[in-house]
Amino acid sequence: MSDSLLDVHIKHSLQTVHGVMPMEIALSLAKGQILAITGPSGAGKTTLLRQIAGLLTPETGKIVFEKDVWLDSSKQTSLAPQLRNIGFVFQDYALFPHLTVEENLLFGLPKGCDRNIVDDLLTATELSNLAHRKPSQLSGGQQQRVALARALVRKPHLMLLDEPFAALDYDMRYHLQDMLLRFHRQHQFTMIIVTHDIGEIFRLADQVAIIENGKVILQGTPTEVYAKDPSQTGDFVIFGEVLSCVRQADQLLVSALVENKVRQLTLPLNLASEMIPGNTFTLRYPMDSARVMLIRH
Structure with missing residues (x-):
């Protein structure tokens, strides 16, 4: 069991x-x-x-x-x-x-x-x-x-x-x-x-x-x-607020509040300056690191 x-x-x-x-x-x-x-x-x-x-x-x-x-x-x-x-x-x-x-x-x-x-x-x-x-x-x-x-x-x-x-x-x-x-x-x-x-x-x-x-x-x-x-899906957009961000090897491990849920996101390093706790963000998916796009507020 x-x-x-x-x-x-x-x-x-x-x-x-x-x-x-x-x-x-x-x-x-x-x-x-x-x-x-x-x-x-x-x-x-x-x-x-x-x-x-x-x-x-x-x-x-x-x-x-x-x-x-x-x-x-x-x-x-x-x-x-x-x-x-x-x-x-x-x-x-x-x-x-x-x-x-x-x-x-x-x-x-x-x-x-x-x-x-x-x-x-x-x-x-x-x-x-x-x-x-x-x-x-x-x-x-x-x-x-x-x-x-x-x-x-x-x-x-x-x-x-x-x-x-x-x-x-x-x-x-x-x-x-x-x-x-x-x-x-x-x-x-x-x-x-x-x-x-x-x-x-x-x-x-x-x-x-x-x-x-x-x-x-x-x-x-x-x-x-x-x-x-x-x-499994076409392009779509999510909105969130950064809770924490940790660099690990060649990627960012981001904890974010997305639509009232705490989500764990894996993002490319070039977004590090944006993924500061308290920041709000908009991400366009799918989450292929070559295609992730941050739309600045």
Whole structure:
């Protein structure tokens, strides 16, 4: 047993438009971390979330959360989804159309729990004035806030989110990402989010795993992963504040605050005069030392 909060080791035959694709996933996640899962469509990302949640059973494997065995195919053990204390936010929101906003949240509230959390979440998500409306009367951003609140009402230990902000415009995406980070800091749950948005990965994730053809091909911090394989993304820009900078051999080891996350960056020596603690910076990626470009403020 590892020291991780969540350990997943599964094998599964996934039906795709191109035929059967063998899935073989092994990943671990520490308590309180946010893991972003990305990769091409059809790689198995949503299937993996559904397997962790217990909505789909892999052919073989084991899933352990803390000391609880959620799945062990060798012992024909599979814990029911409602017993896994998971919050799941689907890409299409999956709200009950015949229930009001408040009723959707109450539906997710475990029996015997204080219903005051429903009122607290309605306030925190700015939905109090919409509590008696039905999903069809809400905008996409409002529906997504309801979906997030309904997942949080369970006070889950693990949150699973499947491209939750993909259909929203930039301003709404940023607002909901900020709200999610706020809830994460407040409640300290562990989270896995499927996303194709590089900015979202850098803003939210402690770790990122790239899945291709049913396998994890890279996993690490966002800066580690995209520095190792710049082909995984086009050019993009990050903004940060230098916390510390140490020269090591022919490179700089920089600790920086990037979108509320402390990141470790490896940068070329010619940026030493800029990487002074307290300085703010803008870096254009990918992080090939020949291509790193600092845009001076």
